[in-house]
Amino acid sequence: MYEHGSTHPADSTSPTDHTAAAGGPAEHRRSPFRRAVVRRVLPAVVAAGLGVTGFAGLAHGTPAGPSAAATKLTRDTATAATTVSARASGAGSVRRAAAADFPTWGTRWVVHATTDAGSPAVGMINKTAPGQDRITADYQVDTGRKVCEGSACSTFMAHLTGPVTGFLSVVAVDIPQDRLPGVPVQGGGGQPQPGGSRQEMLNRAATWLTANNGSQVPYSQAKVWKDGYRQDCSGYASMALGLPTPGTNTVGLATNRGITRPLALGELKPGDLLIDAAGDNNNRHVVIFEKWNNDAHSSYTAYEQRGGHGTDHRTLTYGLPGGDAEFKPYRPVTFGD
Template structure:
């Protein structure tokens, strides 16, 4: 067993090389959700699809070394007055630890690799993080454990387990945790329609007062993918980074209903085809007594979060089908 000792008030960490850990890449259909389109029923493909497919890197084993400099300066914190306020840093630099740490595409250790961190490689002895996500999934190396994944801006853009950072804490000190400092709540078995619609509305202004941009390859600061199914997963309080459109139509999350049964918070899902054609919207209300259109929330391609009149599912032969989330208690 090898170890590194951090002097001062920091505790001593015991870290041991673990058996091989595989950074699994998941298929594009399981990772990305869908593209959105206008009322015509068309769906806009984005360049993010190609980027997402290209980032599905090969599987890599993680190995470690434990060399550490006794005079390492540790945290270099930069405080700003941005989205998270002056209480927390907008970016912070930390020393890395070990070799061949996988940087993931999303805050999920099963998401594809977008690069590696190796303390001994040029420019990789430190990382810069602007926020972190409490995934609820613990990663351990002997006495060092963490459920947090840091969003790196340097030297690789992606998500890295905090265990790979040479600090005694289980999370990055001074770095914002998602929505201003609170860890994400675990998925809940219950919930109301009003809660889901309120969460959906938050993405209309979450990007500095404007909508969250659309992407099949990126995740927002709350840990959810920025595509249509990631958005609906967020609104429903499902586990980040969210399931895909086919998953939302699955029996474990929703059940089929008729158009006449639609209530606020229900979904209209087109689960046919591939990620270029599938889409999902969250129903809010009918716009008239004849039910000729409705208002919904959605995350649509080349636009982002939208709250608008739609007719998906109302036309004869439409691929959109109505579904009711099982978690609603009202």
């Protein structure tokens, strides 16, 4: 076993670990979209689905039925087994193997023809009741234009394949993130944006080795780095994966099936994670697998953010026979395999 403290990183992963840091654990324990919302009334023409040209701001209209706060919402994210074909106006044609399924909240969210929130409406989600519809989405686009409802904000628009085909603000989706977990991100031209591949993940991990004026980013459970991510191991892994700032915690990385799934040790590929999610914030840890060091798989090279040192790139045996058995392998679902 490793020695806790200086040689093995402390990771802020308990429900109260991050309360003193920016973006504490409440973000990961309670959805920011589950709240009472002060509604704004859109013109009747929008509610009728005739268009929202000239309207800037919210993407939904007058509520019907009980408020979002009174709606019992689920947190599950499932994957449909069918192949979908997405066609976006001005974004070309793309093909995806599966669409991800998510719950929604609130009422009368407008689905738009394009990623422009001012584009014509092509349908509506939750017409008569809060959270009435679940949506399926095969990709999402970072528009760079923020849409907010209450304290929940997102620049992402999800391309829906059901129950309506079109684009919907991710603010309407009942998840604790500002983007859809495990759903590919595309640019406005229909091409994948940087950050989706294993190598791009490893490249991001490597940036913290020299980000501190040529030195590694120092370890901290309470501080965030210049890019907005916590300076502990789970914040570091979240940064490499491109998850929302300040990053989820180690338990979230291991248990949120919208982020990772378990796999066998022999299936490890570059960019996969080895996670010890047991214990408390003094011994939980996550490292980013890069490569096996030999054919016998007796050690591997990994990136990690460890206590007493900071960002490191070194040989490890966590999770291997003879190493720390608490570490289990996981695959980020963003890789699609």
